[in-house]
Amino acid sequence: MSEIKVKKAKSITDLYKQNFKTFDFKGTFRESFGEPETNGCWLIWGESGNGKTDLSLQLAKYFSTFQKVHYNTLEERGRESFKIACRRNNMEACGSRFSFESEDFETMKARLSKKRSAKIVFIDSLQYLRITEKQYKELLSTFSDVLFIFISHAKGSQPKGSVADAIRYDADVKINIKNFVANIQSRFGGNEPFIIWEEGARNAELKLT
Template identity: 35%
Template sequence: MRAYSPSEIENLNIPELPLDGEWEAAFGRPSRFERWFIDGESASGKSTFVMLLGKKLCDYGRVDYVSLEEGANLSFKKRIKRLGMKDVAGKFKVVTGLTVADLVARLERPKSANFVIIDSVQYLDVRSFDRLKKELFDRFPRKSFILVSQVYKGRPKGKMADDIRFDCGVKIHTKGYRAYCQGRYTDDAEAYFTIWEEGAAKYYLTE
């Protein structure tokens, strides 16, 4: 146990993720090692947003996209091409068909990813948040995990996903091709990132 004074807290050296532009406006500047949670209904722009975020994070380090739900199927291939992911080929890797133990082994290698996107958490071979935290998050406190979830009846699908959401400092919900921030790093409850301008305009015009 340790007790801190306010001055000591202010002087703590906690690296920020230096987001800029529309990214900073929507999500602030979270800790570089923060965990992110992203959910949204089908056809809300979630998959596109997650890929765009992965591309942006390449500005700050190496990114592993753990594609469990889609693997490397045709829709994933088309998204990779449409969003120009070849531009960040040196920093961005897609990883498929692995277990949590496989991921741990991969992240223990030298020069492993700084940011790890897991899409979707419902496809992990671990079923409890406590075990996932112990086996993955606690082992790599200086890596940032971005956890993508399916939705069922407006909530993250399954207890583990719900527990992960509460744990994460950045919470994002996609709706109508906008990504709304519900996390701890912005004071603007209305903040959002536009995923697709035309789609958002049509959605909110008819909502």
Template identity: 30%
Template sequence: MKVWSQKNLEDIRHEYIDFDGEWYLAFGRPEKSGCWIIYGKSGQGKSSFALQLARKFDEMGLRVLYLTLEMGACDDFVNSVLSVGIHSKTNNIIYSDEATITELDEYLSKQRSPDVIMIDSIQYFEQQGGAKAPEIIRLRKKYPRKIFVFISHVDGREVEGKTAYDVKRDSFKRIYVEHFKATFIGRGKGGSRGYYIVWAEGYQKYWIENIKSDNDGTEDEETYQ
């Protein structure tokens, strides 16, 4: 067991991600380490947000590995990548569609290995790569200067499966995506606004339709009174 004195604790120097603009307003300056988890229902902007985050990390000079375990290099995934502005002339993100937790560990042990590892999805990483929460947490602790970002399916409003739930509990940052709005839910302090709009047109359309629906409901009630 390793222990720290008070002075040891005070002398620890943390590195931070210097987000700016919309990213800073949503997430502040998070520590450059630990697990993050992005979760939400399909079709509401979760994957697009993850790719936008990958692009932002890359623009900031961080090396990014994106494990596209679910979609591989299919046409839909390639189009999604291009649609968020990631392309070979400006970005250096690397991809893979297969990895066991042992293979990932070996890869991360190499010099100049990625700073950020994004895994889509944690459910596929468990099913295909044999990853369980204790192994994932050990990997996170073994590489304290790296960021692990997991994308997760949900059951209702909660992450799907025990592995995802345990990793969520261990995650430093939790981001829930719904109706193209990514909301910070997690340890520590986020940005002053606390959310990021993934797709403005889709977000606005959802709220306009719901406001109209609410107004229609109110008018109907008044008509029948």
């Protein structure tokens, strides 16, 4: 049996010398999401009609000031509802830095393999992409320089399905949406609630009183 070569373990000094690529978020985005790394994965989940698409587009619009963004709109498939949501969030301001298409797992991989492909990818939704946990891990290992933001249906207060649950444990930023407010658990700081739509959040709060 050959001897296993063991590397010298890193010290705290080694760790502090490492430089990680991060987004220099400002204002309310920094207050809520911190200073996130430019790769890895996020998970957004919530019941239908609570603001998942609007938050995703608001994030996509902000991310487009840093990098190209691709939105895999499997669920709405670029229909009238998606068009309305894009207009509502003034997505034309992104110019050529925002693109969208409805495509399956293999087609999306082929797109991301192209030169100068987007480095920020929204997947709406995880349930419509129909991937396994193994395929999810394949995405992250194959495209290690990409930030994947998965949008998931919810079952009660939790993401729906075993794959979504696995991603929730893995995600660097976890975003649970209810009544047009995003409640955030970010490994990069921030963690203040993010208001998606003030009037909608205010009306929802009034209904509860």
